[in-house]
Amino acid sequence: MRLSTSLLAAAGAVPLATAQLHELAVKAGLQYFGAATDTPGFREREPYPESYSQYDAILEDPKEFGQTTPTNGQKWLFVEPEPGVFNFTEGDYVADLANRTNKILRCHALVWHSQLAPWVETTEWTKEGLREAIVRHITEVAGYYRGRCAHWDVLNEALDEDGTYRKSVFYNVLGEEYIRLAFETAAKVDPEAKLYYNDYGIERPASVKTAGAVRLVKMLKDAGIKVDGVGMQAHLHADNHPSEADLINTIGMYKEVVKEVAFTELDVRIKVPVDEQKLQWQSECYQKVVGACVKTKDVCVGITIWDFYDPFSWVPHVFPGNGASLLWFEDFSKHPAYDGMVNYFGELIEAQDGNATCS
Secondary structure (H helix, E strand, C coil): CCCCHHHHHHCCCCCCCCCCHHHHHHHCCCCEEEECECCCCCHHHCCCHHHHHHHHHHHHCCCCCCEECECCCCCHHHHCCECCECCCHHHHHHHHHHHHCCCEEEEEEEEECCCCCHHHHHCCCCHHHHHHHHHHHHHHHHHHCCCCCCEEEEEECCECCCCCECCCHHHHHHCCHHHHHHHHHHHHHCCCCEEEEEECCCCCCCCHHHHHHHHHHHHHHHCCCCCCEEEECCEEECCECCCHHHHHHHHHHHHCCCCEEEEEEEEEEEECCCCHHHHHHHHHHHHHHHHHHHHCCCCEEEEEECCCEHHHCCHHHHCCCEECCCCECCCCCECHHHHHHHHHHHHHHHHHHHHHHHC
């Protein structure tokens, strides 16, 4: 049951007419509700310069989004395009935005098999040479951003769909050692940042990939290596997504091995054409993520959507026939999922206030 505006206002919740996502998330007990972003003029953003002003006003609103992540600017391809040559221009755009607008900054990603600089994949590596390249990269990048990143996605998508290790250039040369090396180095370089393993397809409790993520983190913990959290990317489908109970159970599995989890790249793609039924399924999916995180707020620290404006989404470019995965349409009207989350946050806040009163 969804509560009416009058009931929520009477309960002391933020009025739904003016409530915004980060504001509600914090009131519900989370650290943040955030949106990832990218450098203007590049990639998905390039065709839409007329949208930048309105987009920026929404992104920078502290009540709407209290956290951000650079979708691309800190990846190997951009920060170390040549061996030992570093360029932080794109990463700085988002880091500076976070600082200017007082947002929590999640940094992403130190070691990933994709969007590598070409030289990483074409070099004939010795074990020692690749070890040195990994340590240099993490030392320079995490060192440059030290003190600014609340969280670091140290390792991204190291698992294949069956839960075994992905046969990346790093794994093929060093095996499991590269995972330990990445986390050990990151912990030395930025000891204050929360260090995460981040992946997609690890949101369902019965998934072999979820089991693989638990196994990977446990391997690090058993070796005495710092790993603070698991990031569930949560690139989900409107017509087939985990239940709230499934998400809660999965978070419980991660709680056995780490102190915190986060939804790090949330979007909910729809098979085009978009219609009312599909938007309703999408709204339900977004609400289930909100409910799961709030109901496990002792471990789930927050939710980040993978940008918020449909034209800037990666989804149509990678999954043809899918789209409308975010919360604002091209004309800057909101998806029903936005109000669905606002209402569900309000219900959860009202329930918490009621329980506090009873106790």
